[in-house]
Amino acid sequence: MKRLLRRRKSLIIAFIAATASFLLGVTLPINLRANQPLEPIQAQALAVSQSQEQKPISNINQFKQAIAHRVELSQQALAQLQGIRFQSTVLSQFQGTTIREAKLDSQHKAIALTFDDGPWPTATTQILDILKENNIKATFFWVGRYLQTYPEIGKQVAAAGHAIGNHTWNHEYLKYSEEGAAREIDRTSSLIEELTGVQTSMFRPPGGILNNGLAAYAQKKNYAVVMWSADSFDWRTITESLTDNVMRQAKSGGIVLMHDGGGNRSRTVKALPDIIARLRNEGYIFVTVPELLQMQEQELKNQETAQK
Ligand SMILES: [Zn+2]
Incomplete structure (x- = not known):
């Protein structure tokens, strides 16, 4: 039973690690493409990731929250990018x-x-x-x-x-x-x-x-x-x-x-x-x-x- 739990736990960690690296892959091109207009959000994201690096993550929930936050930031960045691109388009x-x-x-x-x-x-x-x-x-x-x-x-x-x-x-x-x-x-x-x-x-x-x-x-x-x-x-x-x-x-x-x-x-x-x-x-x-x-x-x- 204990072994099974441990295995499940390691599976969860592996899954989260995979998700995190996928998200990094997704957000990286956005950051690269949006050089100038996205500065405030990039700075925000950087501040978040730096503060996370300093504090060791004590449990999985915190880690999940950090990922959710990261997803939210990239969605915001994407929305801002799309907004800027199409705000000058007339019907x-x-x-x-x-x-x-x-x-x-x-x-x-x-x-x-x-x-x-x-x-x-x-x-x-x-x-x-x-x-x-x-x-x-x-x-x-x-x-x-x-x-x-x-x-x-x-x-x-x-x-x-x-x-x-x-x-x-x-x-x-x-x-x-x-x-x-x-x-x-x-x-x-x-x-x-x-x-x-x-x-x-x-x-x-x-x-x-x-x-x-x-x-x-x-x-x-x-x-x-x-x-x-x-x-x-x-x-x-x-x-x-x-x-x-x-x-x-x-x-x-x-x-x-x-x-x-x-x-x-x-x-x-x-x-x-x-x-x-x-x-x-x-x-x-x-x-x-x-x-x-x-x-x-x-x-x-x-x-x-x-x-x-
Ligand atoms: Zn003129």
Whole structure:
């Protein structure tokens, strides 16, 4: 009887050891793939495994708990990785179309803040801080050559869970052949994916120009061409209230245009907390552009089921 118990015990230990090594094998590639955006979780996992190494594990239950915890961490890491990859994907019915706003009924006061021409030193991280304090996810349209210059800032934006769109490589107001447009757009999307893991299906043409070959190429490649319904005019040099500009044009389903890069954006940074507070006062919630489009789709579905 005693021998049988001992054998069973050694079987359990062997099983646990096998599970642990399997899990290590599973989590290792995840850790390797997720180099930048997963830092907090990796640090957490490391801290857990280090604290376990220091204390000898006194019984099997503790060991089981440690494994369960490890599984939980890798599941979280995987979910985060998938989240980052698909947070910039719009529903397929919007791909290849041009969007200025979403059609939402008045019950849902939702609005999307968008920031163009980054990543950019100082302003982008200041805006990230303001968004974080307010628990808001926004949408950033990046210029490829700025992302190449400031990759770490770009990684911070993606890791914070914001949606990312393509805003060409050079940000120029020219006429483009299909090859020229392909160079501007493909190169930018490749760099976004290479640095952040994000696959974007959103494109915003520089200056909002829709007839110079860029938007046509983007639509052909199934990007949603994302314009805006409210311009903060933060790019103009005249002194005016950016907050008033936004509030005057704000509406449910709206897309607000602001800038975090391409020049000195201290005015935008200064106005942003006030813009957020006043929109919130009017009952708005803040979502990314893909989320805004999902809300429109959901409302449509709800209306259809109500009619049946
Ligand atoms: Zn721009």
